[in-house]
Amino acid sequence: MGSLTKKKTLAIMALSAMIGLLLLPIVVSVPALASGGGAPAGGPPPDVVKKEGGEGDKDKKIEKARDVYYKTEGIVSGLPAPKTGDNSKDYPRYNFESRVLLWFANQQHLYYGSFVLAVPIFCMVIEFMGVMTKDKAMGKKYDQLAYDFIKISLTAYSLTAILGGILIFTFLTLYPAFFGYLSSIFRPVMHIYALMFVAESGTLYIYYYGWDKMKEGFLKWIHLSMSVILNVIGTVLMFLANSWIGFMMSPAGVDEQGRFLGNIWHVIHTALWNPLNVHRILGNMAFGGGVVAAYAAYRFLSSKTDEERAHYDWMGYIAMSLGVAFLIPLPLPATWLMREVYAYRQQMGITLMGGLLAWLFIIQATMIGILFLSTNYYLWQALGRMRGAERFQRWIKYFVFLLVCGFLVFITPHTMVMTPAELKAMGGQQHPVLGNYGVMSAKNGGINVIITTTVLTFIWYQRGNRVPSVSWSKFGNIFMGVFFFFAYVNIIWLAIYGYFIPANVRVGLSVPQVATTLSCLFFMTALNLSMLKGAKQIGPIEWGKISVRSQYALIMLATAFTWMMGLMGYIRSSVRLFWHVNEIMRDNSPWAYTHTVGFAANMISFNVLFFWISIMFVFWLGTLAAKKAPVEAKAPVPGQAPQPAVGH
Amino acid sequence: MKVLIGSVLGGLVVVLIALLAFGVLPATSLKLVEGYMPMQMLVELAGSVAIFATVSYMLSQGGIQLPRFWQGILFWAYILLYLKFRVYPPIPFSVRAMYGTVSLIAVFMWVSSNEEDWKKFKQPIMNVLDANTGFHKGLRTVYLVLLPILLWGFSYSSFLPNLDEPVELRTVHPAPPASTKVHGKTFVLQTSQNPYRVNPEGKYDQEYSNARIVEQAMGRLMKPDANPWDEKAEGYLKYVREGGEIFFQNCHFCHGDNLNGRGLHAFAFNPIPANFTDPGTIAQLQETFIFWRVSKGGIGLPNEGFPWASVMPPWEQHLTTDEIWKVILFEYWHTGYYPRTWD
Numbered sequence: 001m002g003s004l005t006k007k008k009t010l011a012i013m014a015l016s017a018m019i020g021l022l023l024l025p026i027v028v029s030v031p032a033l034a035s036g037g038g039a040p041a042g043g044p045p046p047d048v049v050k051k052e053g054g055e056g057d058k059d060k061k062i063e064k065a066r067d068v069y070y071k072t073e074g075i076v077s078g079l080p081a082p083k084t085g086d087n088s089k090d091y092p093r094y095n096f097e098s099r100v101l102l103w104f105a106n107q108q109h110l111y112y113g114s115f116v117l118a119v120p121i122f123c124m125v126i127e128f129m130g131v132m133t134k135d136k137a138m139g140k141k142y143d144q145l146a147y148d149f150i151k152i153s154l155t156a157y158s159l160t161a162i163l164g165g166i167l168i169f170t171f172l173t174l175y176p177a178f179f180g181y182l183s184s185i186f187r188p189v190m191h192i193y194a195l196m197f198v199a200e201s202g203t204l205y206i207y208y209y210g211w212d213k214m215k216e217g218f219l220k221w222i223h224l225s226m227s228v229i230l231n232v233i234g235t236v237l238m239f240l241a242n243s244w245i246g247f248m249m250s251p252a253g254v255d256e257q258g259r260f261l262g263n264i265w266h267v268i269h270t271a272l273w274n275p276l277n278v279h280r281i282l283g284n285m286a287f288g289g290g291v292v293a294a295y296a297a298y299r300f301l302s303s304k305t306d307e308e309r310a311h312y313d314w315m316g317y318i319a320m321s322l323g324v325a326f327l328i329p330l331p332l333p334a335t336w337l338m339r340e341v342y343a344y345r346q347q348m349g350i351t352l353m354g355g356l357l358a359w360l361f362i363i364q365a366t367m368i369g370i371l372f373l374s375t376n377y378y379l380w381q382a383l384g385r386m387r388g389a390e391r392f393q394r395w396i397k398y399f400v401f402l403l404v405c406g407f408l409v410f411i412t413p414h415t416m417v418m419t420p421a422e423l424k425a426m427g428g429q430q431h432p433v434l435g436n437y438g439v440m441s442a443k444n445g446g447i448n449v450i451i452t453t454t455v456l457t458f459i460w461y462q463r464g465n466r467v468p469s470v471s472w473s474k475f476g477n478i479f480m481g482v483f484f485f486f487a488y489v490n491i492i493w494l495a496i497y498g499y500f501i502p503a504n505v506r507v508g509l510s511v512p513q514v515a516t517t518l519s520c521l522f523f524m525t526a527l528n529l530s531m532l533k534g535a536k537q538i539g540p541i542e543w544g545k546i547s548v549r550s551q552y553a554l555i556m557l558a559t560a561f562t563w564m565m566g567l568m569g570y571i572r573s574s575v576r577l578f579w580h581v582n583e584i585m586r587d588n589s590p591w592a593y594t595h596t597v598g599f600a601a602n603m604i605s606f607n608v609l610f611f612w613i614s615i616m617f618v619f620w621l622g623t624l625a626a627k628k629a630p631v632e633a634k635a636p637v638p639g640q641a642p643q644p645a646v647g648h
Numbered sequence: 649m650k651v652l653i654g655s656v657l658g659g660l661v662v663v664l665i666a667l668l669a670f671g672v673l674p675a676t677s678l679k680l681v682e683g684y685m686p687m688q689m690l691v692e693l694a695g696s697v698a699i700f701a702t703v704s705y706m707l708s709q710g711g712i713q714l715p716r717f718w719q720g721i722l723f724w725a726y727i728l729l730y731l732k733f734r735v736y737p738p739i740p741f742s743v744r745a746m747y748g749t750v751s752l753i754a755v756f757m758w759v760s761s762n763e764e765d766w767k768k769f770k771q772p773i774m775n776v777l778d779a780n781t782g783f784h785k786g787l788r789t790v791y792l793v794l795l796p797i798l799l800w801g802f803s804y805s806s807f808l809p810n811l812d813e814p815v816e817l818r819t820v821h822p823a824p825p826a827s828t829k830v831h832g833k834t835f836v837l838q839t840s841q842n843p844y845r846v847n848p849e850g851k852y853d854q855e856y857s858n859a860r861i862v863e864q865a866m867g868r869l870m871k872p873d874a875n876p877w878d879e880k881a882e883g884y885l886k887y888v889r890e891g892g893e894i895f896f897q898n899c900h901f902c903h904g905d906n907l908n909g910r911g912l913h914a915f916a917f918n919p920i921p922a923n924f925t926d927p928g929t930i931a932q933l934q935e936t937f938i939f940w941r942v943s944k945g946g947i948g949l950p951n952e953g954f955p956w957a958s959v960m961p962p963w964e965q966h967l968t969t970d971e972i973w974k975v976i977l978f979e980y981w982h983t984g985y986y987p988r989t990w991d
Contacts (some may be wrong), residue, residue: 017968092680121978194789337792345826346823346824346826346837346838346934347823347824347825347826350821350822350823351823351952353703354820354821354823355819355821355822355823355952356819356822356823356952358821359817360821366746369750373753373757375756376757377761380757380761380762381739381761381762383762384762384763393761393762393765396758396761396762397697397701397758397761398697400754400757400758400761401693401697401754403695403696403754404750404753404754405690405694406752407750408747408750409690411746411750412743413743414820414928415817415818415819415820416740416743416818417740417742417815417816418740418741418815418816419740419741419812419813419814419815419816419918420816420918421812421813421815421921422738422740422741423740423816423918424918424919425738426737426738426740426838426922427735427737427910427920428909428910428919428920428922428923428926429818429820429919429920429922429923430923430926430928430929431737431739431740432680432685432737432926433680433685433686433688433689433735433739434686434735434739434743434764435926435927436685436686436927436928437686438928439927439928439932441927496687499864499927499931500864502854502858502986502987502988502989503931503932503986503988503989504988504989505988547763547766549760549766584895597817602808
């Protein structure tokens with residue numbers, strides 16, 4: 001047996017052992033889950049159990065109750081949700097608003113958690129691209145990039161765990177009654193969560209530290225498959241954590257008093273669990289892309305050599321592309337989530353989008369617009385690094401116009417802020433021109449125009465330094481032009497038509513609008529790529545020769561992602577109003593009111609600022625490691641970006 | 649020739665703006681056509697961009713290059729003036745501020761979209777900062793004097809007592825309760841239906857009623873063979889007529905005979921009553937939401953219905969449940985809107 005085969009066998013055995021260890025907690029807990037979590041979750045404390053046991057089994061009555069959501073009958077297996085009071089026993093406190101402390105701890109943990117869950121997904125994709133590409137130099141570049149990504153996430157990973165600890169301590173010390181109830185319901189889930197975290201850490205460390213040892217041949221495939229495992233664990237971790245917030249918003253598996261009914265699956269699989277899962281996966285990836293792009297921008301701006309600038313320019317571009325690739329489909333699960341919210345409780349939906357929290361949604365629309373505007377701006381700047389792309393410059397102003405028209409419609413509030421004098425001058429609450437922009441039909445049109453224009457910008461970017469040379473290029477260009485023209489016509493026409501039809505049909509109109517946008521994205525990008533096969537190059541791509549404004553656009557993009565995430569988290573959480581667990585456990589703390597929009601915005605900004613200051617520290621740590629690492633051979637690739645300056 | 653055309657076009661735009669700004673030409677002289685207003689505004693903005701681009705092109709062809717800095721500033725100023733003086737009724741300041749900021753960002757994106765343009769745009773600013781010509785030195789001195797005065801002016805005006813009523817953040821559609829009790833009967837808002845929205849068989853049928861409402865476009869014409877005031881009208885149309893009678897006996901004093909919120913007493917209130925013909929009111933809501941609002945009135949607005957500025961009486965004290973359902977039926981029929989449904 002050759003040494004390589006031995007290595008292979010050992011690697012397979014190690015991987016199998018790891019998978020086995022990973023699955024062990026689940027296998028162990030399956031019988032417990034099937035029987036409702038072994039000893040009943042949320043069950044009475046041991047002294048109570050003892051007392052009941054002492055009275056003899058004959059006297060023991062089996063009490064049944066109805067599930068608040070599934071409407072099935074189950075055996076009562078837990079205590080009711082505690083009825084708390086505004087006292088230091090239920091809500092121990094410092095001389096400060098406990099909710100704000102919890103908000104801060106929670107948000108920081110979520111930022112880092114999202115980041116460390118998203119980055120391994122990118123690594124997996126990029127490492128795979130590196131393995132698959134036929135160009136060895138490019139393959140190496142991709143591999144280096146994936147390594148750079150995971151390196152950033154490693155320090156962030158420790159911070160995530162630390163922040164998780166801070167979060168739990170904050171819960172235990174400031175909201176003991178609520179956290180006691182939640183952990184009594186989710187006891188087995190929380191244990192599995194902790195074990196999964198151990199598995200995630202182990203896999204991540206092997207994946208990172210084994211990078212060099214497993215860089216060739218079959219071992220590389222093992223390494224790559226470890227990234228798949230890493231992501232599976234990460235995703236399951238997130239799903240489990242989502243089940244807690246899903247339960248708080250739309251409880252299931254308990255009766256009206258909040259008593260656990262023995263079926264842990266019902267408690268996990270609440271009305272909003274799955275939409276939250278899908279929405280968060282895509283959201284995390286868009287966010288992760290943004291943060292890595294900001295890292296690249298930071299490194300670009302602090303670069304001393306052209307080689308470094310070239311590498312970080314390229315890294316920023318890839319991270320931005322991945323982030324935006326996940327941003328574009330993000331509205332779909334978001335719509336699904338809102339639909340499920342409305343289906344679960346109409347009041348909750350209206351509070352979110354038409355009532356108390358509606359203004360926050362306008363702020364959200366503004367942030368979404370900023371994301372797309374920043375992306376487009378970055379791509380226009382990126383045209384500057386391609387020789388031959390100058391021919392597109394004079395059309396940019398029309399793209400700006402389309403984007404801004406979509407943006408203005410998208411951010412027009414339905415409920416306008418005005419003085420009573422302005423209200424009187426306007427002649428009523430509804431403005432005859434702008435009022436029409438404030439409803440969903442127009443807004444769907446607005447955002448689809450923005451996304452379609454972004455696709456168009458991207459297609460132009462792809463063509464920057466190339467001219468199609470296929471025989472049917474003229475036909476292809478005409479086809480593409482006509483396709484985009486009618487896409488705009490269709491989107492705008494449907495937005496207008498939406499005013500003349502019933503609401504249930506109008507909601508459905510978003511489907512053809514989104515389909516139009518996605519058709520532009522998939523078909524036109526594919527068509528463009530096939531037209532560019534063997535295209536004539538009219539100039540090189542000069543990586544690193546891009547304006548600094550482009551890098552600020554990337555930082556803007558990342559900041560907007562972070563701010564929006566903080567905002568939407570706040571909206572999702574505050575829609576419960578004065579409930580810890582909606583309609584089951586009331587929040588009787590002195591902070592069970594909805595903050596003003598101004599306070600919430602300040603708090604979100606503080607969280608964003610803190611996150612960016614702390615992640616700058618993480619970035620700085622990354623540069624320290626890079627300085628110590630040996631620098632690999634840096635043979636420049638003709639016509640391509642130079643090799644990265646850092647090694648591993 | 650091209651310079652002449654460019655100059656004339658540009659001059660016309662400047663004159664038009666000046667006439668509008670100084671009130672010589674009221675904004676209403678160029679009509680915003682009801683029903684087409686939102687698209688008209690966007691089309692006018694698109695036209696403006698086209699005119700600006702044409703003027704710039706014509707002049708540059710004739711050898712006159714408008715500095716990029718002034719192009720950007722002028723276009724932004726034009727948008728601000730357009731929003732302030734062209735669109736009527738006046739847009740609230742908060743929305744104009746949003747639009748103005750977005751327009752400024754747009755101008756920035758345009759002038760800095762490539763390195764060459766950005767340099768051109770920055771040049772006058774850089775000149776003011778460090779050029780050694782007499783003119784720029786003078787300009788720097790002027791700024792040195794003007795900027796502190798400007799700041800003083802801002803500070804002074806911010807210290808002046810402001811007697812304006814404060815800005816209000818309104819919640820137009822507060823979340824309804826899960827159920828509401830009217831005349832001793834509980835109605836679950838998510839599942840209740842208007843008992844008079846029925847087909848000839850007497851079954852709830854929204855498609856049947858949808859086919860018989862007036863047309864939404866201007867004129868709000870009745871569908872053929874769907875005249876509620878026809879004496880032979882039965883079923884749904886008869887209930888619409890009865891609802892109409894109730895409306896004109898009770899509601900039209902405030903909500904107006906066109907249901908546009910401009911009734912006889914409307915302007916005694918601020919805000920004036922809800923305009924049902926606007927696509928942002930009843931067209932966005934379930935019938936049961938309207939039922940709850942009509943029954944409970946302004947006094948029954950929930951906590952989140954800030955600033956609770958509604959004088960609508962709780963109509964359950966004056967009308968029967970059936971009358972409330974019928975009047976809602978009439979409102980949807982007359983405006984040509986469809987109530988929101990869930991399926």
